[in-house]
Amino acid sequence: xxxxxxLRAAVRPxxxxxxxxxxxxxxxxxxxxxxxxxSAVVDCAVYRDGRRVDDLDCLTPRGAMQQVRESGGFxxxxxxxxxxxxxxxxxxxxxxxxxxxxxAVHAHQRPKLERYDDTLFTVFKTIHYVEHAALTAxxxxxxxxxxxxxxxxxxxxxxxxxxxxxxxNLRHRLQGEPELLSKGPSAVLHAIADHVxxxxxxxxxAVELDIDQIEIDVFSPPAKGSTRGADTGxxxxxxxxxxxxxxxxxxxxxxxxxxxxxPMRLVDPDIQKYFRDVADHLARVQEQVVGFDELLNSILQxxxxxxxxxxxxxxxKITSWxxxxxxxxxxxxxxxxxxxxxxxxxxxxxxxMVLLGITAICFTIHRTLKRNGWL
Numbered sequence: 001x002x003x004x005x006x007l008r009a010a011v012r013p014x015x016x017x018x019x020x021x022x023x024x025x026x027x028x029x030x031x032x033x034x035x036x037x038x039s040a041v042v043d044c045a046v047y048r049d050g051r052r053v054d055d056l057d058c059l060t061p062r063g064a065m066q067q068v069r070e071s072g073g074f075x076x077x078x079x080x081x082x083x084x085x086x087x088x089x090x091x092x093x094x095x096x097x098x099x100x101x102x103x104a105v106h107a108h109q110r111p112k113l114e115r116y117d118d119t120l121f122t123v124f125k126t127i128h129y130v131e132h133a134a135l136t137a138x139x140x141x142x143x144x145x146x147x148x149x150x151x152x153x154x155x156x157x158x159x160x161x162x163x164x165x166x167x168x169n170l171r172h173r174l175q176g177e178p179e180l181l182s183k184g185p186s187a188v189l190h191a192i193a194d195h196v197x198x199x200x201x202x203x204x205x206a207v208e209l210d211i212d213q214i215e216i217d218v219f220s221p222p223a224k225g226s227t228r229g230a231d232t233g234x235x236x237x238x239x240x241x242x243x244x245x246x247x248x249x250x251x252x253x254x255x256x257x258x259x260x261x262x263p264m265r266l267v268d269p270d271i272q273k274y275f276r277d278v279a280d281h282l283a284r285v286q287e288q289v290v291g292f293d294e295l296l297n298s299i300l301q302x303x304x305x306x307x308x309x310x311x312x313x314x315x316x317k318i319t320s321w322x323x324x325x326x327x328x329x330x331x332x333x334x335x336x337x338x339x340x341x342x343x344x345x346x347x348x349x350x351x352x353m354v355l356l357g358i359t360a361i362c363f364t365i366h367r368t369l370k371r372n373g374w375l
Contacts, residue, residue, distance in 0.1 A: 040080060053073065137234050147192060
């Protein structure tokens with residue numbers, strides 16, 4: 001394996017000049033520009049000794065990389081939903097693998113960690129909790145996005161998809177911690193992972209409140225005019241949102257374990273210790289999400305069981321009243337037959353006696369059914 005790495009290291013520099021033959025025009029990042037202006041490059045900077053280099057040449061990916069090669073440090077380039085044409089020049093400049101570039105452009109990837117020569121490609125799913133006044137059968141609870149991170153010996157390229165998960169505040173916070181940034185690109189990778197997992201924790205706490213409310217609604221007496229089983233749509237919708245949350249959290253466990261346990265040349269040993277903390281937090285969130293899924297299954301089954309019991313109670317009441325109504329129906333049916341010779345047909349007190357008998361029998365049946373809990 002060492003021979004293969006040496007061979008790759010020897011061949012790689014010879015490939016880069018050929019990749020640079022095609023001139024590439026980049027849109028420089030301007031802090032004063034209109035945020036609504038179309039540009040894939042959100043921010044571009046060079047960091048040397050943990051501090052941002054204030055140089056206009058660093059505002060383009062090519063200029064930033066030239067500064068790094070001449071004076072050291074590392075470049076951090078942030079992009080938002082780049083097209084293939086916008087990303088092609090950057091990919092060529094930094095020698096990114098075509099498969100990783102394709103994943104970064106088209107998005108909708110599973111969280112993962114892959115190594116391409118001297119570059120780590122990491123995919124994170126970002127989760128944002130959608131605030132809502134009341135949970136309904138169509139409420140959107142979580143909104144997902146993606147952050148792809150290319151980590152090399154002297155560069156970090158972050159590609160973000162979706163309206164959430166901005167890294168601007170994270171970059172500003174890191175710039176206030178030069179001793180951490182001085183550890184190189186792996187410090188940025190750790191900060192992104194920690195930022196994403198912290199977002200998972202916040203969303204898990206908010207989703208837990210929604211589940212608690214659903215649980216209270218299911219096991220509380222139904223409101224006047226409502227029926228048991230009316231919460232089924234809300235439970236199912238929340239279960240779907242939890243499943244989407246689970247798809248973002250669970251696949252990330254293995255990459256975080258690799259970054260925290262396996263020595264990697266691109267990850268500073270001091271930074272690797274911090275990945276263990278991220279992996280622990282992620283494992284806790286994963287346990288929470290699995291618990292949410294199981295709890296919602298139990299709540300859904302309880303809700304359906306309550307609906308079934310309510311239906312059985314309704315059927316018992318209907319059956320009871322049908323039994324009571326059957327008595328006058330039978331008696332009236334008998335005396336409605338057109339026969340000349342029928343008992344008590346011409347008796348003066350026959351009519352009131354029949355009504356009294358029907359009332360007595362119906363009262364007895366009603367009392368018996370009510371005592372047995374059918375009414």
